Amino acid sequence: MxxxxxxxxxxxxxxxxxxxxxxxxxxxxxxxxxxxxxxxxxxxxxxxxxxxxxxxxxxxxxxxxxxxxxxxxxxxxxxxxxxxxxxxxxxxxxxxxxxxxxxxxxHDKPHFDHPGVLLENKEHARVLFFALNKLPDKQKMAFTLSRIEGLSNKEAAAAMQTSVSAFESLLHRANENLKTTLSDYYKNNLQDGASFYKTFLLMLY
Amino acid sequence: MNNLPEHIKRTLQSIDRIERAEASPFLFGKIMDKLKHELPEPIYYGTKMVVRFALTVLVIGALNAASVHIAKKQVPPALDENTLIQKAAQEYFGLEDHFNYNY
Structure with missing residues (x-):
């Protein structure tokens, strides 16, 4: 059919x-x-x-x-x-x-596990979905349609009822914002991990 | 802290080979059940029906406006206090004496 x-x-x-x-x-x-x-x-x-x-x-x-x-x-x-x-x-x-x-x-922490993510990527994907949640709705949708659903820019732009150039700009901003959020997240969490380790060593000492 | 760009890169690449999450196999049954039991058939009114209804509303509105306009014109002029008293007296006692006392 x-x-x-x-x-x-x-x-x-x-x-x-x-x-x-x-x-x-x-x-x-x-x-x-x-x-x-x-x-x-x-x-x-x-x-x-x-x-x-x-x-x-x-x-x-x-x-x-x-x-x-x-x-x-x-x-x-x-x-x-x-x-x-x-x-x-x-x-x-x-x-x-x-x-x-x-x-x-x-509590504002990564919690979502997408069932389609490969096992070895689970941890990073959880952080990515956490960062994705911080994006404005339109950027989140653009990223999802393009990167998760795998639509072409033309198809995704049509689905979002916008022009291809506007969609591309939306996707670019989404990627930039994700990088910023991820950077902040890892700065805080890697630091936290280090400070926890230092405290732990001091306690042992 | 040195491996921050590497963390970001790996995080962004973590969905590269993502598989589509599948919908529940029971979902279709649920949707059909909802469609059969909850949703009435959508009612569509034809253009003629809509035009007729709009014209009827317009005519009723115009009639109302006309009757209000006419009623406003027919309001009697305001009377002063003496005229009102005289009118009341006329209504209750009349101006002429119809009784005959000559018997």
Whole structure:
């Protein structure tokens, strides 16, 4: 079944076409959401939302871009909305923590393990995802689509509904900011490790 | 501290051969279940229907505005206190005496 046929059958509400569409794109959607949101449950929720949106909006899909690009656009938009909601929740949690309601603020440490990372890279990848989380949303999405999903600049720019040159600039800034964050992170943590070692030696002495 | 650039380089390269995380195999079932039970069929109104509704709203609005305008014009002029008393007297007692006492 080619893309045109798939779209036609999706418009007609054919369930097997919907399943074929899900089988084709669910891993891409899930992986993108997981890399951006860094939470398994949230990624699953977003994947559900994306395919429900595909079902709802396929009739309004104008086919100016490929089906894949359209689905990536829905995914990035859903992730963007989710991140905004998450931030407003965090703000509220901060306020409640000021008034001593609970300990809602989490420790800011690398914690996310992407299941697709090779074992020998786990430690470094955890730090990279931690740094990725510090980027502005657009830069985070550009980096994810390009480096984790492996889309070309043209495809990723179309998915983010921006020009290729704007996307390239976004990606460049993302890389620069990541380097800065990683540099700060390692400066602090390597220093911490050294000072811990010195203290440990002094204690032994 | 000397190996800082090396750490950064290795960190950035740590996702070079990353594999795609797979979605749960039960997800499709969940989505179908949601679609069947939670979502009503989306309702689409035709252009004619929308135009008719808009025209009806416009006509109702115009009628309301016209009736308010007419009602404003028909307000009787304000009366002073004496005229009001005389009117009340007229209403209750009348100006002419209809009773006949000549019997």
């Amino acid at each position: 080619n893309q045109q046929e798939l779209i036609q059958q999706l418009i007609q509400g054919n369930e097997s076409a919907y399943r074929a569409c899900f089988n084709l794109f669910s891993d891409r959607v899930h992986n993108t959401a997981l890399s951006i949101l860094q939470n398994q449950q949230d990624a699953e929720d977003i994947t559900q939302e994306v395919f429900i949106e595909v079902y709802r909006s396929i009739k309004s899909f104008r086919q100016e871009a490929s089906l894949q690009t359209w689905i990536y656009t829905i995914t990035t938009n859903k992730c963007n909305d989710h991140l905004k909601k998450q931030r407003s929740k965090k703000r509220f949690a901060f306020l409640t923590s000021i008034f001593g309601d609970d300990d809602a603020l989490q």
